[in-house]
Amino acid sequence: MIKTYAKQEVAAASFGLALLYMTVLSFDGVAISYGKTQGLPEDFIGAVRSLTAIIAMSAAVIYRFLVKCIGVRFTGLIGLTVISGSAFLCSLSAFLPGSPFGAIEYFTELTLETWYGNFKNALQHAPINSTATPVYQLIDIDWPTMTVNGKSMLSVLTFFLGLIIARLGYWISYLCITQQMQETIPSHIRGTVSGVQGSLQSFFSVTKDILLILLPDPKLFGLLILASTFCHFGGLLSYCYYLLQTISKHTTSEATIEETAVKLSSKIEDSYEESTLVRDSFKIKA
Template identity: 30%
Template sequence: MNATMRRIDQVTNILAPLAVGQVMTLASNVVGCGFILGWNLVSLIVEFFFLSRVYRIVPALSVKPPVVEEDQVYLQRMERSPQEVMDEIALSRTSGEENVAQPQPLTEGNCNTSLHLKEITDLPLCFRRFRWLVSTCKDGWRAYYRQPVFLAGMGLAFLYTTVLGFDCITTGYAYTQGISGSLLSLLMGVSAITGLMGTVMFTRLRKTYGLVNTGIISSCLHLGCLLLCVCSVFAPGSPMDLSLLMPYFTSNSSAELGGMVSQRQKHTYPLRGGSNQPLLPDRSSIHWTNNTVLFDNVPSGTAPESYISIILLFLGVITARIGLWSFDLTVTQLLQENICESERGVVNGVQSSMNYLMDLLHFIMVISAPQPQHFGILVIISVLFITTGHTMYFLYAHKAKRKRRLDT
């Protein structure tokens, strides 16, 4: 089922750019934006209908999980004022609501509990809610950490810290290397096809080698394809200029290195951020056409001296999608099969939070190194993060296989 849903997702990734591209080509970008807006509104209605249908078909979804009595009492007391809570405690002691036929001795534990409760109720409501939120996050992380698939989940999260995907960062870099929008759309469709191949490969590998071994094979394939991206950093046509990050070089050395690199990156857009030049051209120097944005200071029809670097980059990104989606399905399946139902929602919530946190980290990386000359460094850092993630999975696979041998 996971593979089938992912195939549907990849097919939509193939069809959606083609449909929107045709609308923008035949009409305009404004009409294309309106088309996307209308499509999302219609999809929202359809999604709400199907979710409601699933909710009605599965009665267990309408049953709330049992709440621990102590947590329920704490939540109720958190909603009330400290004076109301203390009045309730005093009333229960005098009216005998809590079986006070014989008064309980004042022990150190009871005293500590009373002091702790008084300390909580004395806090303002906002601080009490924040304390409860921190406690919830801590409990969720503990539940996530003690799972046997913890390393596999963390490995998947590390894969989100990368610029090697078809997002706005990679496409923006491709534009600076002279790649047209139509070619990028074609490459996106090809990458979706390779992702579709990854879902097919996952099902076949799982039937043949098992789930854990499928993850190992997918990891090796993913890393092997990304080596092409590392090679693209040092290939002819790469705009990487390390002198921009090492100002402590002598001026002569920097001038020599800058002269060598400038001969290789005549095709890059002048996006240098300095004291006298903005990071992007002034808006007044931009021609806003129907489908493209043209800069005055970039001659039309300029081509890089060598396309080897950008070809290796996209070849690695596209082929790596096969191993990436197969690995993603493997970890998703492991999380579903090895986590008990009572903790599945909490663990999946923490897993999603870690994925988004690592995704945020890769945007921070781009903010720290925004120029096209820095993209090669971001590629290397991304490969290091991905290698760390797959190493975590290898450790999980080793532990899982050792445990299986001991059990047998």
């Protein structure tokens, strides 16, 4: 199965798509929880999530426009470039004012007992009728100073801005790579290749979940952002390799077709000259 997958022309692009699943840069429960730990009100998070959904739906329209202008392969390159740029923006947020990122401090003070306590708490479920105590008291945002709970919002807002842009790039890339898989993979092995692709995507998604369980502290969320950025750039490089491979292959095919056409033209000219000589010889005899 893996050999069949690897032999496909679109294998590198498909693997690049699978790498995008090892990410915390999606507007799921992880991002919402991170926003709450930074003191953001739920109505603000809900508004940003709605905006993200609208941007994601607009990706289908932008995708069709770009495909008509530059073709499906280069549209995929644009989508992955947008994702990588947004991932860089999210990585930058880990070092901006207001960020809880403190991996060095965390690991310096870390003990096995502390880590096990955090790990155990991460696996516990709150009772259904209980009221959870928030890490920070949720209050309104002070927009003139761009602070919440007296802490700068620059980091978390930059992170959410990166998430919004990332959704646009992800859906453009997903549509492009999926279309190329459908067009290039033979129908009799399409199910096998799709199965391997789904397994790879699940593997990277589960890897992300395991990292979240092992590193549950908000101080370490910056490490998960950096790991996600690394995978996003890996997906871009994998797609660039596919693009160069297909361009080289198509250039070689065009050169072969041109060479064949030249040879065929030469044979036609030779046969025409021979027929002319035969006709002239008959005229002389006559």
